[in-house]
Amino acid sequence: MKLVKTKDGSYTAFSEIAGEHYHTISGAIEEAFEKHVNALGIENGMHILDFCFGLGYNSIAACKDHDNLQIIGLENDLKIIEAMKDIEILDILKIKFDAFRDIAENLDVTDNNNNRIQILLGDALQKIDELSNEIFDRVFFDPFSPKKQPEMWSEEIFQKIYNKMKIGAKLSTYSCAKQIRKNMISVGFKVMDGPVIGRKSPATIAVKE
Ligand SMILES: C[S@@+](CC[C@H](N)C(=O)[O-])C[C@H]1O[C@@H](n2cnc3c(N)ncnc32)[C@H](O)[C@@H]1O
DSSP: OEEEEOTTSOEEEEETTTTEESSOTTOHHHHIIIIIIHHHOOOTTOEEEEESOTTOHHHHHHHTTOOSOEEEEEESOHHHHHGGGTOOOOHHHHHHHHHHTTTTTTSEEEOTTOOEEEEEESOHHHHGGGSOSSOEEEEEEOOSOTTTOGGGGSHHHHHHHHHTEEEEEEEEESOOOHHHHHHHHHTTOEEEEOOOOSSSSOOEEEEOO
């Protein structure tokens, strides 16, 4: 697993298979907070789906300053979850991250604020079918890019995720590609620009109205 320092001082990984970094190199932890957690707004007690959990930055950033979150993380690579054990973390997230460092051991950890993260290990395209309907308030949608993993960004997957979100629930993702937004809209999402972080184009927020 090759780790790379990003411009905010936090580390990301590089996938040889996808040929992509796991986060923007402008700042991995900044991306977790700005494109996902702060862009969606998190409230205590929410149910969150972390679609492509990786190093868990999005989920753990959500747990910082919140209580009673119920988070399901989908991830197919145990090695990246194991990398959480020793990765160096910026002070802003370190205390919270330490609570979840050993999550690779049994894939289910609850912190002192009763925030629970459960990982479903396996192909997210299949694991999504194991989840009940209409339970999620927020979704962090974070696969590799549509160019590298077009199957993850299909209308069919967005439909499955949409069906598992409550009315008023929101999804965040870094891509603003036209075809991706079209797929989101065609299953019923309202689509808006997310923040512009680390590049010229905006992220995307999708809302189930
Ligand atoms: C862009 S990275 C996500 C970064 C992550 N959100 C984080 O904060 O570290 C994409 C992740 O999707 C995972 N992944 C790729 N294909 C998958 C699949 N079919 N099912 C589940 N996870 C997958 C990769 O192992 C990788 O951890």
